[in-house]
Amino acid sequence: MFSSTAEFHHWFAQACAAQAHQVTRVPLDRLEGWSLQEGTGNLVHRSGRFFSVQGLDVQWAGRDVDAWQQPILVQPEQGMLGILVKEFHGVPHCLLQAKMEPGNSVPVQLSPTVQATRSNYTGVHGGRPVPYLGHFLDPGRGRVLSDALQSEQAAWFFAKRNRNMIVRTDEDIPLLDGFCWLTFDQIAELLQIDDLINMDTRTVLSGAVGLRPPTRAAAADPDSFHGALAASWEPQGRPLHGSAVLLRHLARAKERCTLTRRLVPLADTARWTMHEGVVTHDTGRHFTVLGVRVEASHREVPGWSQPMLMPNTRGVAAFLAKRINGALHLLVQARTETAAMARVELAPTVQCQPADYGPGARDGQGPAPRLEFLDTVLSARPDQIRFDTVQSEEGGRFYHARIRYALIEADEDFPTELPSAYTWMTVRQLIGFVRHGGHLNVEARTLLALLGFLPATPAVPVGAAAHA
Template sequence: MFRHTSEVHSWYAERRSAQRHAVTLTRLDRLEGWSLDPATGDLRHASGRFFTVEGLQVETGHREAGSWQQPIIVQPESGILGILVKEFGGVPHFLLQAKMEPGNINLLQLSPTVQATRSNFTRVHHGNAVPYLDHFLAPRRGRVVFDSLQSEQGSWFLRKRNRNMIVETTEDVPPHDDFRWLTLEQIGDLLAVENLVNMDTRTVLSGLPGTYGGRFGDAGAEDRGLHRMAELLSWFTEAQVGRRLEQRRVPLASVKGWSVDDGRVKHEEGLYFSVVGVDVEAEGREVGRWSQPMLAPASRGVVAFLIRTVDGLPHVLVQARTEAGSRDVLELGPTVQCAPENHRRRPAELRPRFLDGVLAAGPTRTVLDVVHSEEGGRFHHAENRYLVVEAGDGVPLDPGPDFVWMTPEQLGALVRHGGRVNVEARNLLTCLRYLR
């Protein structure tokens, strides 16, 4: 264990020096083990496992554009994102690992105890076993604190979910070299550092009950606020049944507005993202060498909550958000979720609501401002700027049909029920609750 956060930084630097990693961009048609289907243009692995990159036709009446086509990752299997927790001296500690992912800007970030797809933990790659996996598979030892199927990025995955888990153990669990027990306070300090605590750790911690600490830890506040929980669930259900989302998989080669150029899949205007190939060498992983396609965003995104106090309680403004790959039509997202560069040329009425106000907020209204990476296993150098901004006088308590105010405790309760809060809102909630 570490007594001070500075010791965590020293250990992290030592692990970066101890491991050799290399990621090289390459053409999609030169990826070892992968091929572009000659009939459809879809990207597939020779094993038929892991994931594919295909085309998707989307029809919906609840986005800036009502219909569009795009490439998307199709990965039907659910992986495990699990954090082991244990008390030392009466203080809960969380077992995190310094894990390399090829899409991370700095390659090594602090990840959950277990972060593995089903293909990985069933060893399709014929590599090493995943450490500590037995704590998260039945019959498991220990007490389950949180266990829920949660969505991944709906803009880039088709109906993708992972099992988010927190399991408390009383056993002696020695940490391997790349793993260390950290307190919630230490993790909170590390959340203030750009690109250090990875997306999977942040999404799992969003399901941590308030009894473990952090800001907004009063479980009794779930039914206190501007709206009672029953009203929020009714609002969510009404929004869900009132929306239309039609998804149809189409050949990647036929996706309108996109083309294969110079060994990658690109948007015709250079917006949104590209599909690129990478060759990877990595020490400390189940296999030491592999190749894969990745989605590479064209620009940095913004993920933001507006926040205000109502009757003495903090509230965040969430939106009912439909994504191309949404499994159940919509989920609750942050107030703002977009890459501003994709909307730069659009008229004000077609730009995401509240975006301009969030970007214009000065330091006196900005509660939180930190940049974090997104999932480095599938996305290459994907970053979002996470913001929490105090709402101005122009943001009403009744913000309209697609937005609603709720307390962070209420949002956390909805996370624990699963399938209602998107990954961007979950990540931002963790930063809001635990960043000190």
């Protein structure tokens, strides 16, 4: 337990220094334990477990490019992401871990108490057991506060889901090396820092937003942003639309969705080729499939090799917000997700790699249509930006993948009536949807965690000028 975040940062610096690690790029055709499968060219592990890299054929996607092929990560097993919560002196604390992931741009970040694939926690790698796992596999030892199957990045994972759990315990918990207890308020401060709290922690925390009502509610000026945010938390919430209307909105979007997708051999994936040990698109855009060799002192095994996906540009995920009936509403998109199990999920207002919408983005087919609301986000004035931070994506599979996450409050004259894919939701409505699982995509869940854990004291957005 830390009396201040300054004390945490001192501990974290020591925890990072204690973890020896090295990540070395290796050609895919020389990855130890991996091979290009004869006949398909798929990248597979010799155990037949963990994951593979295959091809995906997409048709009738309903986007500006309606059909394409691409490499995709196929990991049919579900992972476990869990945060253990315990009260100390009447204050709930979360048990988090300083953990190195090979793809992190900042190697060591704060991960959940448990972050493991089924292959890992069943010992396929032959390594050490996963600490604290029993609290989640046997939740009868504590009180389950949140438990939902949630999707992963559907642009790069095929139908991938993880179990997200928060379990409260009254047991005496031994504090192992590299783990720490943090209060929700301390986590709120740390979420404002770029590349510190990893994606897996953020998605689990989205299920904890409802456990931490805003402490500023009583004192907030109802005409201020924080007053509108507090109203958005209230049970009545003064929402523009009721929950039944929102469920119909999502159901209609799924009904309209024409997307079909099927796995194809990686070797037959159009416009993608292996050259000099990596798989790239013939335009040099989108992402690269590369190989790494990892050595790490504080992981279940001291070393391993694996393929990873590396996006070639930084992404943006942002909610536009507007005060309606005195309560903050977020503009939510029912978005076709290429490889999501549900095909359509609720997503941020804007979610893309902006470079894909610039000159030449459609490979000689003329300029790509400008994405709806992208210019509104990218040209937002500093006084409209309520938070702005750059965060790493899942560092176990993605190499230096980072997204700018922002909340932009639109001007008063921003229209309320919008295209059919979009709708307005309050914070409380988003909390209700996320707890059921399978409704909000991972980018929307990160934004909900960032919004739900805004510090009680308003502050200048972190990095707003640098991220613009």
